[in-house]
Amino acid sequence: MLEQIINSLNGFLPETALIVSMLVTIILDLIIRKKSVVVTAVGIAGLLVSMYFAYLQIGAKAILFSGMVVVDPFSVFFKMILGLSTIFVLLFTTVSKEIQDSTHKNEHVYLMIAMALGAFLMASSVNMLMMYLSLETVSLTSYVLAGYTKRVKRSSESAMKYIIYGAASSGIMIYAMSLLYGFTGTMNIYETSIFLSKVNLTGNPLIVISIIMILAGFGYKISSVPFHFWTPDVYEGAPIPVTAFLAVTSSAAGFSVLIRFITNSFLAGALVQNGNFVVIPGVNWKEIIIVLSVASMILGNFVAVWQTSVKRMLAYSSIAQGGYILLGLSVANQQGLAAMLIYLMAYLFMNLGAFYVLILIANKLDTDELIGMKGLGYKAPAVCVGMGIFMFALSGVPTTAGFVGKFYLFTALIESKLVWLAVVGLMNSVVSLFFYIKVLKYMFLMKPEDGSTQKLQFGAGAYVIMLLLAVPTMFFGIYFTPLVRIAEYSISMFGFR
Amino acid sequence: MIEFKLLGIGILSWMTFLPVLGMIVLLFMPRSAEKYIKYVAVGFTALLVVLAAVMLSVYDPSKAGVNTLSGFQFVEKLTWIDIPAYLWDGRIKIEYFLGVDGISFPMVLLTALISFIGAIVSFSIKRNEKGYYVMYLFLVTGMMGAFVALDFFLFFVFWEIMLLPMYFLIGIWGGERREYAAIKFFLYTFFGSAFILLVMIGLYFSSKDPETGLHTFNMITLMDPRTIPADSLLGALNVTWRLIAFVSLFIGFAIKVPAFPFHTWLPDAHVEAPTAISVILAGVLLKMGTYGMLRISWSIFPDGARYFMVPIAIIAAINVIYGALCAMAQKDFKKLIAYSSISHMGYVMLGMASLTTIGINGAIFQMFNHGTITAVLFTSVGVIYDRAHTRGLNDFGGLANKMPKYFAVLMVAFFASIGLPGLSAFISETFVFLGGFKNEFIRTVAIISTLGIILNAAYILWTIQRLFFGTLPEKWNELTDINPRELISTVPLLIIVIALGIFPSYMLNLMTTSVNTLVNFIWGIN
Structure with missing residues (x-):
């Protein structure tokens, strides 16, 4: 037992690095006792070290801690995505007025690292208990982060809503897991799959009910309809860097655990044949995912059209984007899985970028309302052009990474003969264009209300961070070989044949 | 190669x-x-x-x-x-x-x-x-x-x-x-x-x-x-x-x-749209649609083109006649030209639907001609709008004496648009109709759409009358004639229009081999 734990520690280096850097930042915060970039820098350094360890794990496949977590290309991929997005969000906090002006000192740094730790574990856990625990780690830290600016009323309100909703949905999830445990006698997802393949499930509602209830837990992390009700309010109330963190990091972690859980627990023994998943008869998760995905796309996009706050609009757009990503799971094959990962990579850059530009704008204008952005394109041209790139990427216009992501998703759908679903997705992107472009309409097509053309100044650092997001968004749109190669390599999961 | x-x-x-x-x-x-x-x-x-x-x-x-x-x-x-x-x-x-x-x-x-x-x-x-x-x-x-x-x-x-x-x-x-x-x-x-x-x-x-x-x-x-x-x-x-x-x-x-x-x-x-963008829009962008049809729909799905040629011809005829009728009802000069574009693009589609060499030749030639002619027309709309700040056709009259050079430019463009012999659009429209008559399936539709020519002439002549004839309203006494920059942007196109009207083979020779191959390909003749 002890020996196995010691052996496992080797494969646990990325997480260990996170724990260490979390502790270091806490101690540093205590020593410095005021707001400091140093703490953020140390935090970022810790994340980089952790990502380096994750990088060293490429190619490895191992099971750790008696079947609690695994190391495989899939988890390494998500560790990279999660680490990278956390680094970006930490960078955002250095420019965000909301964070810098808050009464707190550097708590956000180690809270975010703690959340990254939970997210790392979500990406690699293969035991339902572990999944639940890591999901709760992420949730608990995000409750705190959502209410980070405690003096702001709507921030505290959003944290409260988030807690209530989160507690309810994770309660439902753990209940469903206990149901599943009672039926199968195991918490390990591989053993679950072996057990389920052996018994006759036709006409047995238990599995479907527990899938739906477990999806309540995962679905709330990826803010998929109908588990999305917290999203708009929390996204609107939380400080923007935290919103970005929830929209990208937390939801990517949600996807990682969802994909692993669904694909590993509910596939028959041979798992994959010619790239298609072999679903256990009687387990209709494909249909459930299709319903969730279509509902998320339609609700997210159509409600986003009516929003007047960009932040709230991005919240609904995140719901819709989650719906697009779920499309990849509904085809139940390797190609769909790869498309999901490609989309997630694109989503990382474009969605973080959109939130980042919003931070810059909100810093200067103290508002995230569309009406306040009238004619902004003439006052802050570079930033608004950046916004243009991210908006077009999110709506899936070619030569941006967003198009590549959508292209691969629809490709997977059409090859699986799910043409109607592709049509639904495409029509949704037409709708989404309407509200994404509305931001640009206010920025460029309308004249400033006060008629002033005073240019807004941003520091060089602000532009550098924007370029770090905008350049990959464009580059991967034009040359997407790397995205596809990475995704194809990373769909390989432990125990997946 | x-x-x-x-x-x-x-x-x-x-x-x-x-x-x-x-x-x-x-x-x-x-x-x-x-x-x-x-x-x-x-x-x-x-x-x-x-x-x-x-x-x-x-x-x-x-x-x-x-x-x-x-x-x-x-x-x-x-x-x-x-x-x-x-x-x-x-x-x-x-x-x-x-x-x-x-x-x-x-x-x-x-x-x-x-x-x-x-x-x-x-x-x-x-x-x-x-x-x-x-x-x-x-x-x-x-x-x-x-x-x-x-x-x-x-x-x-x-x-x-x-x-x-x-x-x-x-x-x-x-x-x-x-x-x-x-x-x-x-x-x-x-x-x-x-x-x-x-x-x-x-x-x-x-x-x-x-x-x-x-x-x-x-x-x-x-x-x-x-x-x-x-x-x-x-x-x-x-x-x-x-x-x-x-x-x-x-x-x-x-x-x-x-x-x-x-x-x-x-x-x-x-x-x-600003004038120049209208020029681009009508001159090039609209052709992208018909080009795409020829390059992709017709060539990759020849069976589809054969199957749907009658419905497409009907849509084309609606475009021709409905566009012309709408143009006739307009009081705004620019909107009139816009609807006339719809009508003229109908000819292009009719030629393409005929699936004959002569029809498609006419269609591509019409694409080119419509590009050059509407470019002049929209530029001319811009000329008058820049000066008078209105495009209402009923606001004008008697401009022929006030702006003689402008009158000359616009007359050539208008007559080209009607399809007067000697100007390029005459050839292309004729070819389109020849193609339409040759294909027995769409012959009736082609005959009906010839009505468009008359309607076309009607609204253009009426526009000329409203703009240039009659008495000049007092308020336009200060209007200046077309300036050299505007002449540079219109006259070369008119020269092309006239030249291709007299020697259409210059343009037709460029495309006819390809069109022939395409038509043979569509009908499965090698």
């Missing part, structure tokens, strides 16, 4: 990306040099005309192109995306593949010409010139790229990126309801391209290159019936799917043409 390189880069790449180079130059121009921005932009578009002239001198009209790679000219073929195969996901290969044949070459010439003219017309833009010309040049790249791309994916990319600058050009520099017009244009076309994307992906997975055994986006390979196995999604056995795919593609392209009932964005976009 003719290749032509300058500095090691193929001439089509130059044609496509020279405007991007211009964009970069403009972006880095210092504030002190701002008054030269427009000249730089004109310079870059003038280079396009020079390159087009060079291409014209080298172009070999005896080569067919269409479905044979060896028949294409100025071909450039490089690998863009090449992702080796995984077991479950075939090798993905997208090529940077450019080339022209008789179908695209007239369009390339037109694009170069109209871009140049449009840049001169744009001199009336006074606000934020740098942004304007950057967007303008970006638009030129998109248009040129779409006409020369032979890889479906590449074509789609150009087709889509064209929308972005157009949105801003209408939305920022447009008229009163510019925001509405811009978003309407964007959403309509984006909606259409969603269908094109679906068919593109469907075709890709149905295809199997007979030589390499891989999926392909290569349009020329896709035309080869051997490429699409009969039992694949869009294979010959799945007749229904093939017809659905044809209709989807048709909707995607028809929105751009614009064909009835997808035409409602056009009057709005035209009325709100």
